Amino acid sequence: MLDRDHDTEIMDTIPAELFDSASGPQTGTVYLGIDLGTSRSAVATSNGVREVVGSVVGWPIDAVAARLVGKSVVFGDEALENRLSCDVIRPLADGNLSYPDLTGEERERSQHAAVKLLEEIVRLARVRKDQLVYAVIGAPAEATGINKQAILDRAREAGIDAAMVVSEPFSVAYAIDALDDAIVVDIGAGTIDICRLHGTLPEVEDQVTISKAGDFVDQQLADLIAKRHPEAQFTINMIKKAKERFSGVVDSDERAIVTFPVNGKPTELDVTDEMRQAVGLLVPEILEGVQRLVSSFDPEFQHRIRGRVYIGGGGSQIFGLRRALEEGMESIGGGNVFLVDEPVYAGANGGLKLAREMPASYWDSLRTAGE
Ligand SMILES: Nc1ncnc2c1ncn2[C@@H]1O[C@H](COP(=O)(O)OP(=O)(O)OP(=O)(O)O)[C@@H](O)[C@H]1O
Ligand SMILES: [Mg+2]
Structure with missing residues (x-):
């Protein structure tokens, strides 16, 4: 986030032309394209950074957990790996940041998790303290007006100076x-x-x-495997990993062999038919x-x-x-x-492209409107 007082101070004491030279003070604007996804979020920046993080936030449950985890908040895979010691929240579970179905403390916690996730995205984007952050955020296509506003509010709380929300597929289209x-x-x-x-x-x-979409396939796959191998023990996360590894079997002779515990003993199971059916x-x-x-x-x-x-x-x-x-x-x-090329980053790339192509005056007006 920009330290505005500090920035103004610098501008008052240094001749303006210095700001145009490459060796000038480390100030300026960084543009971010953010693809805010249910399962993972991606960011691409005008500084050339590209990062992806699972859209999951975890807080250690108690003092012992905090010691074990070693951090006050964890994200993505780290949150999932520590899920037994953490309170885990997926702030984008329904693709809607206005949480119409939640009330009171639960809603506040989800909102807080959304801000934390956006803060983590800004951190991953390696934004310097003295830079203005302008972001185009891709949201689900049918995001309502209220949801869009909720995204903008969370973005501001996370230190993004100005943001624009576009539909996810539109930002993909823009990228390509x-x-x-x-x-x-x-x-x-x-x-x-x-x-x-x-x-x-x-x-x-x-x-x-x-x-x-993907979560639905995971659930169907889990149901099909449970029916065929009622003795097998697995979580939905194990199913998702297996799907990502073996989704190729739909169109090949390869077999999908997973190793899941049966009565605690790792056991190989052939789930090729279930995989083909669920993915299809x-x-x-x-x-x-x-x-x-x-x-x-x-x-x-x-x-x-x-x-x-x-x-x-x-x-x-x-x-x-x-x-x-x-x-x-x-x-x-x-x-x-x-x-599309780069299916994981296409939405973020499109957001970044759009962010850079918007006139600076438009961004400035968005920023000042939100102040
Ligand atoms: N190799 C793969 N084969 C099949 N599915 C995969 C593969 N890799 C990832 N997926 C699935 O893609 C889905 C995640 O896609 P993506 O990261 O685009 O979603 P998202 O942007 O988080 O979600 P949404 O767009 O719904 O908000 C998950 O269901 C994941 O399991
Ligand atoms: Mg997406």
């Missing part, structure tokens, strides 16, 4: 220059966000959110969403958007998904499906 005649499908943990791009900022009717569940969901956006588009241009469907987000890494979708699109008139 697919702002016209394209469909972007962002396959995340909590939601699949599908967005139609036609040269303007997408409106509500250009976006479809499907609430079945997303295909009809995505096709239906794409179909909705195509069929409600200007009939003259439908073929164009059908011809440029991009998939991104962690879930796009399911091997064979691109082909399965392209095959599925045959039944709705055909189309082309492409994988």
Whole structure:
């Protein structure tokens, strides 16, 4: 966060032209593109930093736990690894930072966790104390007005000087220059966000959110494995890891062999069929969403958007998904499906690109409006 008093002081005592030289005082603005995801968040900065952190915040439960964990708050994998000693909160669990379903202390705790997570993102971005932080934050496509405001409020509390909220698939589209005649499908943990791009900022009717995504696949996979191997012991986290490792079996001869305890004894289980079945569940969901956006588009241009469907987000890494979708699109008139480069950072990259392209005066007005 900017130390404004200090900054003004410097500006008063040093000739202005020095600020333009590369060797001038270490002051200025850093732009951040932030992809705030249900399961993980990514940041890309104008200083060239790119980081990713699990969207999980953990606080040690008591003094013993605090000693063991060695920190007052932990994030991402560190929070998950220490989850037996920590109070673990996923501030983006529903993709909605206004927490409409929570009240009182629970709501406050979630809000606090969201601020902590954003602070951690700013820390990972290696922002210097004397820099202004301007961020474009990607949020779920159907984020309501209230939710957007909640994100802006949390961002400010976390020391971000000015922020803009855009929909996640829009920032992906911005990253890959697919702002016209394209469909972007962002396959995340909590939601699949599908967005139609036609040269303007997408409106509500250009976006479809499907609430079945990676987490849904994990749950289905867990149910299928529990049915087939009732004796196996596992957590949803173990299932998720297995899915990420073996999602390729959908389209290959490889077998998915996991090692889960049975009565405490590590045991190898073949879960290939369950894996194929669970991972395949997303295909009809995505096709239906794409179909909705195509069929409600200007009939003259439908073929164009059908011809440029991009998939991104962690879930796009399911091997064979691109082909399965392209095959599925045959039944709705055909189309082309492409994988975005860098599915993990595409949203953050797009946010950063947008942040840099906004006029400085716009950012300044956002900052002063929030003061
Ligand atoms: N190799 C892989 N194969 C299949 N799924 C994967 C793979 N890698 C990551 N995933 C899944 O992708 C999902 C996370 O994707 P991503 O990080 O884009 O989500 P998010 O942005 O946190 O969520 P959301 O967009 O819903 O807010 C998880 O369900 C994760 O298990
Ligand atoms: Mg996402």
